[in-house]
Amino acid sequence: MAPQRRHTRRWPAAIDHDGHDYLSTAQVAKVLGIKRESVYAYVSRGRLHSVRIAGVRGSVFAVAEVEALAGAGVRARPPAGVVERIRTQLTSLSGDELCYRGVPARELVDRDFLDVARLLWGHEVPAQQSPLDEGATAHLRAALPHTAGLLDVVRIAVDLAGASDPLRHQRTGSVVATKGMQILEAVSSALPTVRGDITTGSYAKRLWPKLSPLSPTRDRVGVLNAALVLLADHDLAASTVAARVAASARAGVYSVVAAGLAALDGPMHGGAATAAYRYLHAALADPVAAVASSLRSGERIPGTGHRIYREHDPRALDLLDLLARAGGGTRVRTAVETIASAGDFVNSDLALAAMALQFRMPADAPEAVFGIARIVGWVAHALEEYDEPMLRFRPEGVYVGKRSN
Structure with a gap:
């Protein structure tokens, strides 16, 4: 100089x-x-x-x-x-390894999802009851059109929970974490039931009858719990940036989660899991033919590769391993292995799709599980962002339109 x-x-x-x-x-x-x-x-x-x-x-x-x-x-x-540089203590992605607050996520898959939420939030808040009573959830389901999917129910439940909370703009750390617990319970209670309700046990066990008609064995529920844990946060994905921008404007935590869900709604983010489900479902009959067709056309196989990971997606490896231990799903496993042999590695979208198919969940279950899991991450990022200068995200556009004379 x-x-x-x-x-x-x-x-x-x-x-x-x-x-x-x-x-x-x-x-x-x-x-x-x-x-x-x-x-x-x-x-x-x-x-x-x-x-x-x-x-x-x-x-x-x-x-x-x-x-x-x-x-x-x-x-x-x-x-x-x-755009502001975002410093975070939540999630690190290095060397194809995912860690939450310095702990490898693979070491947390046996922990209850709500315990991992507490880890990411940094607050030991107790489990909460749903802020939505049975009447509210019944009206919510009755008002939904037949075209509504599971993630639509999640979004509406979050908005309804926020509207029901007169103190929704509180931003004290422990209060925000408590509201995060309430949001998770509101979402679970609002989803329609596939088989008899389960009102006790872990969050994954209580969520299970909302997604699958199969009996909630320990191994099956363990896979769902692991999926929630592994998808809880992933650094600054598009939806997380949207959530942090909302938090920077000092939106309440319900609106922060709503912002994250809005960004998740695109085919390049949460919708990628649904695309992976459809591809995998179609490939079950003849995986080799399905993969050969994709290779011949030059189209990317949904649920493979990743922008961040270079050699493997650790979330997919852990989830598929647990699926294999749960038993059954031979056709699903064969299809996944055939897809993996095509060149690119399998990512978490395809692993979620495999879980949904093996456990007879609906086609939009992977996206719903993704969204519910990521609520934890958005709340964690809101807690961090509330401690930063407000309205710090204000890039200046590069104007390329007509100029006034």
Whole structure:
């Protein structure tokens, strides 16, 4: 970096170090007329360089660089297109391994889903009753058109639970975590029952009769619990970014979850699990022919590959292993193995589809399980985001339309 000159402008008193002048983050923000967090947006773009000086708290910045930015007419916004860097302590994805707060997710699959929720939320809140009474859930189901799917019920249940809570905008950590528990119970209670209700036991056991007509054996419920655990969070997926943006605007936790569910609703996110189910279901009769047809047409096989993972999806490996231990599902397992042999590795979407087919769940069950599981992650990210500066997500668009004369 070129030698820095002493500043001459009438700016805040600078920090003198080794013959050069520096300003603190707060001083830079004041000089440029921007927010403190926007200063770091310029750092991330390389337009400012942070420096550490012994005995001085926090980062400082050379006055020469600040003067250059000021002379360039910096406005009270970050550079165009900059989105805040999101620091999180929740989930890490490294070396094709998924960890929650430093614990490999594969080590948590035997833990109750609600215990994993508590781990991610950082609050030991007790299990809750559904905030929706039987009358409300009965009216909800009766009002739904025949075209409504399981995830539609989930979305409406979340909205109804929020509307029923006059204190829904509370953002204290333990209160938000408690409301997260209530949301999970509202969703479970609102879903229609396939076989007799189960009102005791783990969350997965109580959710089971909403999804499958088969008896809830320990191994089967264990697979469902593992699916919920493994899908609880996955760093900054599109739906999680949507949830954090809502939390940044200080939306209540019900609306944060609703924002996540809205983003999940696309075919490239939650809908990918439904596409995997349809493909796998069609492939059961002749897996080799199905895969051969896909290879011949050049179409990507749904439920394979991943943007983050390079060699394998650890969630799929763990879930498929538990499915094999649960017994049965020979045709499903053969189809999955044939698909895996086609080249790309199997991801969690296909593993969810395999679970649904093996346990005779409806076609949209994979997407519903995904959405219910991810509620835990969205609540966890809301808890983190509530501690960040509000409204920090404000990228500037690059206007390419017509200009006024």
